[in-house]
Amino acid sequence: MxxxxxxxxxxxxxxxxxxxxxxxxxxxxxxxxxxxxxxxxxxxxxxxxxxxxxxxxxxxxxxxxxxxxxxxSLWPMLTSIWEWERRWVTDHAEPLPRMRHTGCGHEFAPRVVCRSCTAEASGNDVVAQWGPSGSWQRSIPGGTQRRRSSGHRSGAAILFPQTMSVIGDRWAFAMLVAAFVGMRRFTDFQAQLGAPPTTVADRLTTFTDEGILVSGDGGYQLTDKGRAFFPVLVCALSWAQRWFPSPEGPAVILTHTACGRRFDPVLRCDQCQRHLRGAQIRPVP
Incomplete structure (x- = not known):
């Protein structure tokens, strides 16, 4: 993915x-x-x-x-990226446009809900565990993959600058997922992911500089901005497991603690409360 x-x-x-x-x-x-x-x-x-x-x-x-x-089927991830960048990232050359739901005619913000119980969900009530084909070792990059320099951004990176600091780098993506499942200490990131100390330090610095993590009490905590990235993560994971299934079974199993069922993310319009469809989303001129 x-x-x-x-x-x-x-x-x-x-x-x-x-x-x-x-x-x-x-x-x-x-x-x-x-x-x-x-x-x-x-x-x-x-x-x-x-x-x-x-x-x-x-x-x-x-x-x-x-x-x-x-x-x-990528539209939920793209919609979630657009909303996160629009709301939380201020260093855009021009403000990102708002979105309109043609189903109700209103400008809206997408909300993640559980397909099983239809209740709104967040990183606080969705529990992740490895499935048969998943592990940290299988989710991190090989030694030949290098991080793109943040100091030499292309014209495109102006549009999704901070999203790409996460999904444009496999170590960063793995570390943010680890933060969502409760990893806090530098030594834990290094030991569990098998990452070189310089790699861990570099990604943690990027996340703290961007306000995704905050350091304190001997570890790192997700900020409100960091927790708001949850829809991007779960929509990306859902897309990946749909199109790249493993014969062994899923890599990650998500459970919605509010209903106790397997969590499958769905986006809902915060104005009319109906499920969104990609063809009904349009940027506001």
Missing amino acids: LGLLGDEWTLLIVQRALLGARRYGEFLDALPVSNAVLTSRLQSLSATEMLSRNQYQSNPPRFEYLVTPMSR
Whole structure:
């Protein structure tokens, strides 16, 4: 999942495809992307079947890129990222637009609810445990993966700057998940994840600088901003386990303590209280 989605251009191209972009020029007009980067990402998205490349003209050959069920089902994660960045991240060159739910006509904020009991859920009442195919060792990167430099952000990173400090780096993603399940101390992050001390120190510094974690009492705690990232994490996990199932069973099992059932996240409109659908979400001009 992180191999596919830990790249901001990929997320932005899929987002534009979900909003109706289909042709090369439409993506180019909508995003501050170079021809080389756009061509590369469209090729990789087609190869991984996240977009379907179809020829609509033969002379000269022209292609369009259509959403597939795989990319269409990313809308809960993308909606959660948009809301988190809009509400919690202030260093955008321009404010991110609000969202409108065409089902009720109102501007809205998405809320995560449990599919089983329909009650709103948060990181405080969802418990995670490893499934048959899961472990810290299988969730962290190999030694050859390097962190992208935060000091050399592309034009895309201006749009989702802090989200990409989490999902654009596997060590950071693993450490934030660990914080959600109760890990607090530097030595615990290092021992459980098997991470080099410099890696742990670097990611903890990034998270504290961005206000996602706060240090104190001999450890690190999630802030309100950090806890608000919960919808992004659970929607990403749900997407990953749907499209990359293991024959051994799920990697992570989530339980909603309020109802005692397995937790499957659903997004709901905070205005009309109805379940959201991706096709009903539009940015407010």
